[in-house]
Amino acid sequence: MIFDWCQRINVSPCFCLIPAIIRISHWLHFKSGKVPFIHVGNQVVSELGPIVQFVKAKGHSLSDGLDEVQKAEMKAYMELVNNMLLTAELYLQWCDETTVGEITHARYGSPYPWPLNHILAYQKQWEVKRKMKAIGWGNKTLDQVLEDVDQCCQALSQRLGTQPYFFNKQPTELDALVFGHLYTILTTQLTNDELSEKVKNYSNLLAFCRRIEQHYFEDRGKGSSSIRSS
């Protein structure tokens, strides 16, 4: 699936790859271990950081136009997104009992036969809960998590302002990462819509996602699940 993308995209491959990869990263269980990954020729590169490095080595980089200060700022925002949004998504999927029971458990175990589907889902849940405890999120309630998401979205919204992308007029890795996460939050059906509501509160983020989706994905005939505007 991933290398199909590689072949079809001929403009800013880096940008297009990353959101697509992140979009599916949480909801599919790839057999190779760590997602996202790309398979190019003989090589397999996994996880966002190494993929960006790999693409950079091939001569494409989205952040070439930035100066050092902006690059540092970009890295900081990317860290924020990883620490906040990613963890909040994992929390909602695996630590919120209603979501786990109704959606995550069944979805995670769906490729496997009984009883493996239950065993693997419980194993993953245990792993995620352990990770949450390790980073101090073990005792957070859902409301606290949603508060954190709100604060993160506020920071992103402020940085974005009225610009089309986070830095100048050109998309960077940060745009790809933010798009990937926000798009996933907005389009994934969960029992609890509060997470997507938090994002929808910020209209410029919503517009940002819509714009990228239209420009990069719908143009190429991929519009499988689009952002529903409420």
Add this chain to the structure above:
Amino acid sequence: MGTVHARSLEPLPANGPDFGALGEEAEFVEVEPEAKQEILENKDVVVQHVHFDGLGRTKDDIIICEIGDVFKAKNLIEVMRKSHEAREKLLRLGIFRQVDVLIDTCQGDDALPNGLDVTFEVTELRRLTGSYNTMVGNNEGSMVLGLKLPNLLGRAEKVTFQFSYGTKETSYGLSFFKPRPGNFERNFSVNLYKVTGQFPWSSLRETDRGVSAEYSFPIWKTSHTIKWEGVWRELGCLSRSASFAVRKESGHSLKSSLSHAMVIDSRNSSILPRRGALLKVNQELAGYTGGDVSFIKEDFELQLNKQLLFDSVFSASLWGGMLVPIGDKPSSIADRFYLGGPTSVRGFGMHSVGPQSEGDYLGGEAYWAGGLHLYTPLPFRPGQGLNAGNLCNLNYGEGPKAHIRKLAECIRWSYGAGIVLRLGNIARLELNYCVPMGVQKGDKICDGVQFGAGIRFL
């Protein structure tokens, strides 16, 4: 009246290699001559009583089944022979450390003039035995803890537990075994295990967690085993440079299979046989009792040994197998056959023959292998051998003629010489120098001397 102490007699012809080991212990028969030299073997006797000394938790019914034949003996030699057979049967149960037989004339009020009493003096095994070993190999060290509870409930049930804790992997196995009273060859066992294996020739790591239940029974001279097994297999890559074909196979799968195995074994030893033959046929059907792996697998093993002049041994063996996936999914790398190595076609690298991708061997769905060996009677049994085999994947759209043709072309073979060392009754070590021939593109050969250790050799 004289007494006869019979500890054990000459080893009688027995079935299967396990019996042979027991009979090889030191034997002697001591008969104190009487003043009157009677021809004892022709004297009619009646076994009146059979006593047991030393029974603790063992239940009576299984003992009675094993010694029933002793009562049928008509003369003294038969009594001695039947007592010996009963002793072997009791030892085979695996619940006694020692069994001594004492045959004496009957004393007491109801004693007949030709009556005999047979007494079995037994020492039961302890309730719990443990063992602790450390193992080093393949860049890994591990400690192995073993626990055995023989004769758990008094009817020769056995529970064994083994736990191996290593620097890289941990594995364990728990097994419950129960023979049928009176018919030891009919037995039932349930196993629970987790094993991890590393296969560097395929850059693959496999973790199996499984449960199996099997039932064995004899039919005439053959031994059959029916088994159900459910295994949760987790495949992963062993290194960053694993090929994509192997990466695609990684992940979790569940195999639930029913299998049947038939074994006819008339060899005198399973490790280094001098005479006899072995035929093993095994079928496995996976997928109809659950799981997501579906196939029919058939494999057989044939071995013939003949003793020639001057105690040299000629041995011929033939192995073969076929795997047919059912449905659309292709076969998994964990189910396919592998060929090559010091225990199979010698001269080639371990499991390094056949379909491969970037240096990782993927195994094949059909194979055959054959070997001819001549072992000389010198120490370490130096011998010459000829090995051949082929491994490939089958395209099931073509007919059986096409399969046979595919297996018959591009045969790998080798010839060479080597020495063999036997490690008790447990394993065999071989040191070979073989020249590989018919090497196809992609096969890995072993240049020079090859060392192999194991229990199953081609």
